Amino acid sequence: MIRKPALAVVGATGAVGAVMLQIVSQHEDVWGDVRLVASPRSAGRKLAVRGEETEVVALSEEALEGIDVALFLVPAEVSAQWAPIAAAKGAVVVDSSAAFRADAEVPLVVPEINPHALRVRPRGIVASPHDTTLAMIPAIGALHAEFGLDELVVSSYQAVSGAGRDAVAALRTQMSLVAGTELGTGPGDVRRAVGDELGPFAAPLALNVVPWSGTVEDGGWSSEELGLRAETRKILGLPSLRVSATFVRVPVITTHSLAVHARFESEVTVERAHDILATSPAVVLYDDPEAADFPTPADVVGTDPTWVGRVRRAMDDPCALDLFLCADNLRKGAALNSAQIAEAVAAELASPASPGNPVRGRSGSL
Amino acid sequence: MIRKPALAVVGATGAVGAVMLQIVSQHEDVWGDVRLVASPRSAGRKLAVRGEETEVVALSEEALEGIDVALFLVPAEVSAQWAPIAAAKGAVVVDSSAAFRADAEVPLVVPEINPHALRVRPRGIVASPHDTTLAMIPAIGALHAEFGLDELVVSSYQAVSGAGRDAVAALRTQMSLVAGTELGTGPGDVRRAVGDELGPFAAPLALNVVPWSGTVEDGGWSSEELGLRAETRKILGLPSLRVSATFVRVPVITTHSLAVHARFESEVTVERAHDILATSPAVVLYDDPEAADFPTPADVVGTDPTWVGRVRRAMDDPCALDLFLCADNLRKGAALNSAQIAEAVAAELASPASPGNPVRGRSGSL
Ligand SMILES: NC(=O)c1ccc[n+]([C@@H]2O[C@H](COP(=O)([O-])OP(=O)(O)OC[C@H]3O[C@@H](n4cnc5c(N)ncnc54)[C@H](OP(=O)(O)O)[C@@H]3O)[C@@H](O)[C@H]2O)c1
Ligand SMILES: NC(=O)c1ccc[n+]([C@@H]2O[C@H](COP(=O)([O-])OP(=O)(O)OC[C@H]3O[C@@H](n4cnc5c(N)ncnc54)[C@H](OP(=O)(O)O)[C@@H]3O)[C@@H](O)[C@H]2O)c1
Numbered sequence: 001m002i003r004k005p006a007l008a009v010v011g012a013t014g015a016v017g018a019v020m021l022q023i024v025s026q027h028e029d030v031w032g033d034v035r036l037v038a039s040p041r042s043a044g045r046k047l048a049v050r051g052e053e054t055e056v057v058a059l060s061e062e063a064l065e066g067i068d069v070a071l072f073l074v075p076a077e078v079s080a081q082w083a084p085i086a087a088a089k090g091a092v093v094v095d096s097s098a099a100f101r102a103d104a105e106v107p108l109v110v111p112e113i114n115p116h117a118l119r120v121r122p123r124g125i126v127a128s129p130h131d132t133t134l135a136m137i138p139a140i141g142a143l144h145a146e147f148g149l150d151e152l153v154v155s156s157y158q159a160v161s162g163a164g165r166d167a168v169a170a171l172r173t174q175m176s177l178v179a180g181t182e183l184g185t186g187p188g189d190v191r192r193a194v195g196d197e198l199g200p201f202a203a204p205l206a207l208n209v210v211p212w213s214g215t216v217e218d219g220g221w222s223s224e225e226l227g228l229r230a231e232t233r234k235i236l237g238l239p240s241l242r243v244s245a246t247f248v249r250v251p252v253i254t255t256h257s258l259a260v261h262a263r264f265e266s267e268v269t270v271e272r273a274h275d276i277l278a279t280s281p282a283v284v285l286y287d288d289p290e291a292a293d294f295p296t297p298a299d300v301v302g303t304d305p306t307w308v309g310r311v312r313r314a315m316d317d318p319c320a321l322d323l324f325l326c327a328d329n330l331r332k333g334a335a336l337n338s339a340q341i342a343e344a345v346a347a348e349l350a351s352p353a354s355p356g357n358p359v360r361g362r363s364g365s366l
Numbered sequence: 367m368i369r370k371p372a373l374a375v376v377g378a379t380g381a382v383g384a385v386m387l388q389i390v391s392q393h394e395d396v397w398g399d400v401r402l403v404a405s406p407r408s409a410g411r412k413l414a415v416r417g418e419e420t421e422v423v424a425l426s427e428e429a430l431e432g433i434d435v436a437l438f439l440v441p442a443e444v445s446a447q448w449a450p451i452a453a454a455k456g457a458v459v460v461d462s463s464a465a466f467r468a469d470a471e472v473p474l475v476v477p478e479i480n481p482h483a484l485r486v487r488p489r490g491i492v493a494s495p496h497d498t499t500l501a502m503i504p505a506i507g508a509l510h511a512e513f514g515l516d517e518l519v520v521s522s523y524q525a526v527s528g529a530g531r532d533a534v535a536a537l538r539t540q541m542s543l544v545a546g547t548e549l550g551t552g553p554g555d556v557r558r559a560v561g562d563e564l565g566p567f568a569a570p571l572a573l574n575v576v577p578w579s580g581t582v583e584d585g586g587w588s589s590e591e592l593g594l595r596a597e598t599r600k601i602l603g604l605p606s607l608r609v610s611a612t613f614v615r616v617p618v619i620t621t622h623s624l625a626v627h628a629r630f631e632s633e634v635t636v637e638r639a640h641d642i643l644a645t646s647p648a649v650v651l652y653d654d655p656e657a658a659d660f661p662t663p664a665d666v667v668g669t670d671p672t673w674v675g676r677v678r679r680a681m682d683d684p685c686a687l688d689l690f691l692c693a694d695n696l697r698k699g700a701a702l703n704s705a706q707i708a709e710a711v712a713a714e715l716a717s718p719a720s721p722g723n724p725v726r727g728r729s730g731s732l
Contacts, residue, residue, distance in 0.1 A: 037569035142374035151682075155521030155625040157575045157614065160582040172546075175573075179545030180538075190664040200656035203665070209616055209623055210662050211676050211690040216655045219676040220636065230439060242682035246625035246690055248523065248574055249707030251617055253550030257575055259612035261627070270586065272588045289582045296576050298556040299569070310577050312586040315595060316517075324577040324612055345576075 004032035005346045006066055008091070010082070011057060012036035012047060013072030015165040019335035020073060030346055037063050062115065067091040068349060069342050073335070083152045087124030092349075094341045096334050098223075100127045101231055108234050110134065111340045112281045114318035117235075118344055128340055131162050131333030132247070133231040135256045136210035138306045138332070139325055144236055145274060150319070151242040154228060157250045157257035158213060161296060162329045163200050163307070168253055170199020174206035175251070183207065200251065210249045222247055243296060255297035256329045261319040270313055273321055277308050282332060287311050290310035295326040304331050370398035372432055372713045374457070376448070377439030378402035381531040382462060385701035386439060387415045393705070396712055398636065402430060403429050416669060433457040434715060435708050439701070453490030453693070456646045458715075462700050462709045466493045467597055474600050476500065477706045478647045484710055485600075492707055496590065497528050497699030498613070499597040504672045504698070505691055508646035509639060510602055514631035516685070517608040520594060523616045523623035524579060525663060528695045529566050534619055536565020538729035540572035541617075567615065576615045586611055615691055621663035622695045624700040639687055643674050648698060653677050661692040670697055 003354040006200045009024065013019045022035060036047055036056045057063050059082060064070060069109040073081045076097040081099065083093045092176075098125075100106040107117040108127045118126060129137065140149065160167040174194050184207040185190045203210045208308075214224035229243035258328040277285040287294050287309040294309035306327040314320035327333055371547050375390065383404070391399045394416045402413055402422045409424040423429050425448060427570045430436060431534055435495060436452040438445045442463040449466065451460045453464050466472040467490075473483040484492060495503065506515065526533040549555045552571040558568040568574045580590035589639035595609035616623075643651040652674040660675035673695040 070536065073702045076570065106396075153519040153613075157523070157616070177546040179541040182538075185667060188665055188667040189667075203662045207618055208662050208664040209618060210622070211625070211660050212655065212658070219681075220653070220655055220676060221681070222655070226681070239397045242680075244627050244680045244682070244686065244688050245722060246676060248623070248625065248689055248690070249728070250523070257577070257614070259577070259614065259625075261519045261610050261612075286584070289586055289588070291577065292527055292578070296574050296578050298550065298574040299553060299554055301555075302553040308588060310460075310612060314608075314610045315585075315592075316606075317609070321611065322610050322612055324614070351564075 004030070005068035005349050006033040006035070007031040007066040008035045008064060009035055009073065010059060010070055012028045013038040013042045013045065014073055014159050015168065016073040016330055016334040017328045020071060021047060021078050022337060023307060023335055023339045026052045027343065030343055035063065036066065039192055043088050046227070057215070061085065064089050064091060067095065071338055071342055072321070073338070074132040081098055081300040083125050084123070084169065091124070092345045093125040094128060094231070094338050094345070095125055096128045096338045098130065100125050100226065101129065101227065108231060109341050110137050110141070110337060111344060112234055114235055118341065126345070128334070128338045128341060129231045130227050130354060131329035132156055132158065132224065132256055132258065132332045133235070134330065134337055135306055135325060135327035136180065136258055137232070137235055138259060138280060138282040139277060140260065140262060142276050142283060143235060143262065143264070143321070145271070146276050147268055149236065149238060149266050150243060151263040152232065153261040154243070154245040155259045156245065156247045157252070158203060158247060159252040159256055159329055160249065161254040162333070163213070167199050170201065171195045171205050171251060171253065174204055178206045189290070205249060205251045208251065211246065213332065222297045230281050252297045254328060254330055255326050256300040257297055257326045259324050261320060261322050263317065265282060265319070267318045268313055268321050270311055273311050276309070282306060283308060293326060297326055299329050300326040302334055303328060305333060312326065320331050367604040369437065370396070371434035371719065372401070374401045374403055374430060374436040375618070376403040376436060378427060379408045380439055381534065382439040382696055382700040383656045385595050385640055386437060386705060388677060389705045391416045396709055400540065401429065401472065410548040419624055426474070427451065427630065430455050430457060435460065435711050437704055437708055438462060439704070449491050450489070452492040456653040457490070457553040458487070460494060460704050460711070461491055461702045462494045464496065464593065466491050467495065467593065472598060473641060475707050476503050476507070476601055476703060477710060478504050481710065482603050484707065489724040492711070494700070494704045495597045495601065496593050496706060497589065497695035498522055498524065498622055498624065499594050499601070500689060500699045500703055501672055501693035501695065502568045502599070502624055502626060503601055504646060504648040505643060505674045506542050506626065507602060508642050508649065509628065509630070509687070512638070512642050514630065515604060515607060515633055516631050517629040518598065518610070519627040520609070520611040521625045522611065522613045523561050523618070523622050524613060525622055525695055526571060526615065527620040533565050533567070536563055536673060537568065537571050537617060540570055541561045544572045571615060571617045577612065579613045585702060604722065618663045619667070619668040620694060620696055621691065621692050622699060623663055623692045624692050627680070627686060627688050629683065631685070634687050635686045636677055639677050643677070648669070648672060649724065651673060662693055666692040669694060670702055672698060678695055
């Protein structure tokens with residue numbers, strides 16, 4: 001391929017899409033044509049990308065014609081329907097939804113951790129993990145490479161933008177309803193003040209935390225909690241890794257946090273863990289409680305890496321570490337990871353002779 | 367003792383003190399005289415208790431004269447100095463601070479779980495656990511009695527009122543500064559808006575979470591995280607229980623939440639755990655995700671019990687449960703538990719002939 005690959009950003013108008021347009025603009029020499037796609041509701045809107053006002057077109061077979069790489073940043077049901085169509089038209093699809101993450105024929109890729117997985121994509125589709133998995137994997141993957149991961153216990157502190165732009169609008173409204181009041185001291189007073197302004201959540205988020213995200217699955221688990229387990233196993237190639245997670249939404253706009261208890265096969269030390277984290281790609285070590293150096297979402301938002309602090313060896317288990325980490329769910333958690341995958345595909349397309357390259361045509365055989 | 371016992375509420379003007387005055391007013395026939403005590407700053411202020419405006423007196427030797435039971439609801443350093451003085455004057459001290467929780471000669475009591483511990487108090491002092499421990503113990507203690515507790519991994523979502531009334535004021539101010547803005551999307555933008563209004567915290571709490579509470583201890587642990595471990599071991603009588611905790615402050619006014627991964631010695635089922643939790647004192651089971659029934663701080667605040675939901679058996683460990691619980695840190699977490707202890711002492715003082723009763727005079731021998 002001599003011309004630069006053509007890119008479609010499907011879901012350009014969403015929360016992830018907005019960050020993707022920034023990244024595409026910053027890395028402007030990677031792509032040839034860039035086509036912006038969304039639902040028919042957005043057709044005709046103009047969005048700035050690479051310094052140009054560009055018209056959004058409605059998702060259709062025609063909109064996917066002549067595309068080399070299609071970034072899908074849309075709800076899972078839209079991806080489930082349209083990603084195979086894009087692949088059949090010859091595009092490599094990079095999907096950020098949950099639609100294909102569990103599909104054995106779709107690689108689930110974090111470029112710093114399992115870049116090799118990208119090469120085998122029989123359906124012409126590559127999936128990017130859930131934002132919560134992505135917040136954790138750069139750090140946990142690096143520690144696994146040294147110590148051998150045995151078990152994870154994870155609690156999340158998830159930002160509302162992980163649930164999309166409507167969720168952000170709902171929290172903004174709720175914040176205005178409770179600020180300047182004395183609410184939050186009597187049972188249900190915040191719920192009454194918030195009324196119908198719950199957005200996509202089951203309970204208010206302002207002055208509250210809500211222990212739920214995803215759909216209800218067997219045994220009382222949420223789809224997102226089980227997703228973290230399945231995705232971590234798949235990315236790290238550890239099919240019997242023990243994982244327990246409790247997912248909790250918190251009143252933060254953007255940047256997920258996780259408290260992680262990780263047990264390894266060998267003994268750990270904080271010193272060695274610090275060394276590993278300080279030198280791992282996509283990870284920043286920020287860990288000095290004496291100086292109040294630990295990551296918080298308000299400090300991490302808008303940055304690319306996963307920030308790790310509060311690294312401690314478990315008091316009662318020489319093989320376990322406790323730590324706290326934050327990552328911007330719209331950047332590494334979504335747009336950035338998908339962009340990294342797409343750019344790796346673009347590089348591969350630019351060198352078609354490299355051995356072991358997946359045959360592009362195969363994706364068309366679906 | 368024929369007259370009703372005289373009570374001193376030391377710290378009557380604080381966050382816990384305010385709730386204590388409500389409880390003392392509701393249980394008005396327990397006590398004879400009720401004396402309200404605080405720092406010299408508050409002397410002369412009037413507060414309502416049992417329907418009467420009552421003058422606050424400054425803490426002094428004189429203020430502790432003739433008191434049978436002294437509730438200490440003051441900073442730990444004030445308790446450390448004054449509780450032994452109150453005990454030497456013949457009062458039984460019930461202390462809600464951290465000052466005596468680790469003292470082998472001071473029982474640490476949760477009346478539903480270890481009421482027997484109250485009887486042996488060689489220093490004349492009884493301690494009430496940290497609010498985070500108290501949020502968890504009614505539920506975990508009940509499950510322990512059935513399944514035998516082996517290990518706990520705990521992540522907290524702590525309300526600001528756990529850090530006192532100044533912390534509440536700081537979050538209220540911060541909420542007003544960020545509501546109605548587009549803040550929370552760029553690195554440090556919330557921190558700049560909040561400026562000096564951090565209150566007792568190292569970072570903003572509005573639109574943020576902060577993975578720290580307590581003082582810095584060895585190995586990167588916070589005093590509160592280690593406190594949860596030591597207190598749980600002491601209350602349950604399990605000196606080698608394995609405990610890992612990560613404590614995180616969240617923008618909630620009152621009511622702490624905890625995500626708990628509890629491993630037991632025997633196999634667990636959700637059904638049996640539900641039965642136990644539904645019938646345990648001081649616990650409410652609220653667990654039906656299909657109906658969005660799980661506890662949140664906004665619904666639990668102002669109520670007495672620990673609310674438990676999201677009860678799941680670990681996917682990869684038949685002996686472990688994952689659950690989420692909420693408890694009002696000012697009620698069961700502080701004032702209510704201390705009041706329960708004080709009322710148990712009052713009942714004991716009313717029946718001085720009961721066998722095995724601690725000799726009141728011993729506390730004066732300190
Ligand atoms: N937010 C995160 O942190 C995050 C992280 C990782 C993965 N993800 C995943 O990324 C995807 C997008 O998330 P988001 O947060 O950006 O959601 P969002 O803010 O709600 O945006 C949804 C996007 O999908 C488009 N869309 C919806 N229905 C469509 C249809 N029928 N045809 C074509 N386009 C359609 C919307 O276009 P219109 O404007 O025209 O409606 C919009 O561009 C989801 O699958 C999500 O699970 C999100
Ligand atoms: N807040 C919780 O959820 C919680 C839960 C469990 C345990 N505790 C513990 O309970 C205690 C009180 O907490 P809080 O949240 O109520 O604190 P707070 O709101 O800051 O109130 C502190 C109280 O202590 C009094 N005080 C301070 N210095 C004093 C002195 N030198 N002499 C006499 N009184 C003095 C204050 O009186 P002035 O008004 O005169 O200053 C006020 O009544 C602390 O040890 C805390 O760790 C709190």
